[in-house]
Amino acid sequence: MEYNYNYYIVALSVLIAILASYAALNIAGKISQENGKNKIFWLLGGSLVMGSGIWSMHFIGMLAFHTHMTVKYDIGLTLLSMLASFIASFIAFYITMPVVISPFKLLLSGFFMGIGIVAMHYIGMDAMIMDASLSYDKGLWALSAVIAFLASYAALFLFIRFRNQTQASWLKWWSAIIMGIAICGMHYTGMGATKFYHPTDMVMEHGSINLFLLYGVTITIFIILFVSWGALFLDRHVLEKMAYLDTITGLPNxxxxxxxxxxxxxxxxxxxxxxxxxxxxxxxxxxxxxxxxxxxxxxxxxxxxxxxxxxxxxxxxxxxxxxxxxxxxxxxxxxxxxxxxxxxxxxxxxxxxxxxxxxxxxxxxxxxxxxxxxxxxxxxxxxxxxxxxxxxxxxxxxDDKIGKAEIRKMELEKDLLVALENNQFYVAYQPKWNVRKNSLYGFEALVRWEHPRHGIVSPGEFIPIAEKTGVIIPITKWVIENACQQCKAWQDKGVTQAVSVNLSIRLFQSGNLYELVQHVLEKENLAPHLLELEITESMVLYDLDDIILQLQRIRSLGVRVSMDDFGTGYSSIGILDRIPIDTLKLDRLFTVDIETSKKHAIINAIILMAKDLKLDVIAEGVENEEHIAYLTQLGCYVMQGFYYGKPMKVEEVNKWLTTMPVTR
CATH class of the missing domain: 3.30.70.270 (Reverse transcriptase/Diguanylate cyclase domain)
Structure with missing residues (x-):
């Protein structure tokens, strides 16, 4: 049976396919740039425009198609053909959502887009109700499918390659043109593959078919325009503001x-x-x-x-x-x-x-x-x-210096995690001396890190990193255990002096400091008064009541508590009477310019206050006899500093003990 085309309407169908493709691809281009609900909005919008564009092109093409018989359409199958194109577009755009996609996923998306075009066409053809039967030329049928698949893949490839580059908008038009060719090429090749069989020629009744298609296509084109313009308006005036502007300052985010x-x-x-x-x-x-x-x-x-x-x-x-x-x-x-x-x-x-x-x-x-x-x-x-x-x-x-320091910091942070397991830490002990009695008062246990590549790493460098990462907790537990073990060993040799260990706020926050101290004392069979724990003023900034409660429990064991670096923290002297401590340790800054009258007045006031609070006072940073003379004159008799000894390993301490007289 013979049929022909209205070529003006054919040209219109091609134009509609290209414009719909461009609108859909532009909308779909937003998918990879958005997050959350915005991504779903653009995905649905692009799929709706693409599916509607494929469908409308097909039925505009059918308006251009003339036969000599009456043709009607099954509404269910017609709508199914639109649904097929929408679902295929949704799947293709969903696969291409990531910013970077693999060649396989690109091939898969082109396959689904081609499937949608082919399915829409042949379901639409099957929706035709007429007094004729249809058959297809297998060669042309296969060619129509190949055109749909290859052109869909090429269009998506170009679009994805250049979707984030505004300066390549002409390439997006090429993508739309190729996609339009895929739709139209498939349609008209598929129509060429279609064979109509009818025993007699009949005059075509234009009214029913033209009105049905005209109304359907008109509504669909309005849907395309509405979604495209609506998405453009929403993007520029609503989502743009929501996604790219900070809600508090109005600045770009x-x-x-x-x-x-x-x-x-x-x-x-x-x-x-x-x-x-x-x-x-x-x-x-x-x-x-x-x-x-x-x-x-x-x-x-x-x-x-x-x-x-x-x-x-x-x-x-x-x-x-x-x-x-x-x-x-x-x-x-x-x-x-x-x-x-x-x-x-x-x-x-x-x-x-x-x-x-x-x-x-x-x-x-x-x-x-x-x-x-x-x-x-x-x-x-x-x-x-x-x-x-x-x-x-x-x-x-x-600059490069800061960069190298940052790299070193990151390296130390990484190495800290295994330093304890690899026995890279050791404990150094610095003596405290009682000037009035001319005798040893005790030791302070100080952790040191002997790095396999960097050598001795300063505590001032690795302790802040350990505090930040939480590694300070197992390190401090290890120091307490080693200090108590060493203190017991010295006690067995007749040196019965307390050993003090610095605590981190992290130990208080762990909630099991009391249990730790009790366990170590029992394990090493050490008298509690031979262990002293040192805290800093700044700790009271965290949770004063909780820290006080924990210190009270620790002191109930018989363990002494001292406040280290007193005078450099942020606590108020007004709460000093609430904190359960036994000793104040004057920071080394008090020994600087100790000969000045103002420094005398400050140290004297602290010593008098400590005496009224029944607290011992230890001065740090003592390096010469002049320091000793001034501090003794002011009433401070226990001192710690390089004058009496630097922090030493156990072997050095043992040697120091043999050469140090009981009195001086």
């Missing part, structure tokens, strides 16, 4: 920062300034999160004045901000950092509260290609923490 890097990749020199507010947590904890949010909002307002065509400010979370400067050099970044710090530290008026806050800034400078982006951010973050270590309210420019 981390998502916008990532997009900025994606769009600006080049060998251009870029300056990254990482700003972190110094006292924000304290303000948040004392005044509440609502006041904290208002403070962040005010900081954001002040940072806005630093935004221009070459500079952008982002709030990347909490009290952290990022300032990115194009075409940046070191001096320029440092000058900008100074201005930002000056602006941030000015007084804030928040609902009747005068708040003062400072910031620390880390600066890194380098190219902004994809491989260097994470390095730039990491270096700026590292420099920011260095600025905090140097005293806060300042900036620090990242």
């Amino acid at each position: 981390r998502n916008e920062m990532n997009r900025f890097f994606n769009e600006q990749m080049s060998d251009e020199s870029l300056g990254v300034l990482f700003l972190d507010l110094d006292q924000f947590k304290t303000i948040n904890d004392t005044l509440g999160h609502d006041k904290g949010d208002l403070l962040i909002q005010e900081v954001g307002i002040r940072l806005r004045k630093f935004i221009n065509e070459n500079q952008q400010v982002f709030r990347i979370g909490g009290d952290e901000f990022l300032i990115i400067v194009k075409h940046c050099e070191g001096k320029q970044a440092e000058q900008l950092a100074e201005k930002i710090l000056e602006s941030v530290k000015k007084v804030y008026l928040i609902e009747g509260n005068q708040l003062y806050i400072t910031g620390s800034i880390g600066i890194s400078i380098g190219p902004i290609n994809r491989s260097d982006r994470s390095i730039l951010l990491k270096n700026a973050d590292t420099a920011m923490y260095k600025a905090k270590e140097l005293g806060k309210n300042r900036y620090c420019l990242y």
Whole structure:
């Protein structure tokens, strides 16, 4: 049976296929850039537009198709053909959601898109109700499927390759054109494969078929336009704001920062300034999160004045901000950092509260290609923490020295985890001397780390790392056990002096300090008064009542407690009478310039206060006879320092004991 086409409508079908493909691919391009519910929105939108575009092209093509008989359509099968194209599009776009996909997944997505085009066409053909039978030329039928698969794969390949590059929008049009060719090529090749058989020719009744298709296609095209324009509007005016702007400050957020890097990749020199507010947590904890949010909002307002065509400010979370400067050099970044710090530290008026806050800034400078982006951010973050270590309210420019220090810190942090197992620690003992009795008063046990590559690592370097990682807990347990064991060994040799061990706040937070001390004393059969535990003033900042309770339980065993480095912490003298301790240890800073009258007055006041509280006093940092004379004159008789002995290994201590007279 003969049939022909209206070529104007054929051209229209091709145009509809290309435009629908472009709209669908553009919407689908948002999938890999979004997270959560936004990703699902774009996935459904792209699938609906693509499926509707495939379906509408087919039935526009059927409007161009003329036979000499009456044709109607089964509504169920017609809708099923649309559902097939939608589901296939959904699966294809779902597979291509990740930013990076494997060749196999790309091939699989092209296969499903091709399946959707083929299924939609032949289900649509099967929906035709007419006084004729259909058959297909197998060769042309196979060719139509091959066209659908290959063109779908090629279109998705091009689109995925260039979907994140705005400068390659013409390639997206090529993807849409190829996808349109896949749809149209499959359709018209499939129509060429179709053979109609009818015994007699009949005059076509135009009304029923044309109206049905016209209404269906018109509604579908409106759906495509509505979803495309609606998605565009939502993207630009709603989701754009939600996804890329911080809700508190109105500044661009981390998502916008990532997009900025994606769009600006080049060998251009870029300056990254990482700003972190110094006292924000304290303000948040004392005044509440609502006041904290208002403070962040005010900081954001002040940072806005630093935004221009070459500079952008982002709030990347909490009290952290990022300032990115194009075409940046070191001096320029440092000058900008100074201005930002000056602006941030000015007084804030928040609902009747005068708040003062400072910031620390880390600066890194380098190219902004994809491989260097994470390095730039990491270096700026590292420099920011260095600025905090140097005293806060300042900036620090990242350099190789800081980088090497960070690498060493990371290496030590990793090695700390196995140092205890590999017996890399040892305990050094520093003597304490009673000047009035001219005799040994006791020892302080100090942990030392002999690293296999770096040699002796300073406690000032590895203790903060151990505190941060929690490794300080097993290290301190090990020191207590070794100190008690050694103290018992000396006791058996007639040296019955106490050994003191420094405690970390982490031991108090573990909740089993009392059980640990009791277990070690029983295990080593050591008299409790021969063990002394040293705490620091700053510990009372955490949970004073809990620490007091734990210290009371420890002292109930007969173990002595001393407060180390007294005078350098943050506790109030007013609560000193509440803390259950036996001894105050004066920090070594009191022996510096000890000859001055002001230093005399301070030390004398502390000694008098300790006497009234029935506390012993030990002076640290004693290095010469002048120190001894002044401290003795002021009433301090127990001393510790290099004058009497440096921290020594057990073998050195044993030798020292044999050469040290009982009196001097």
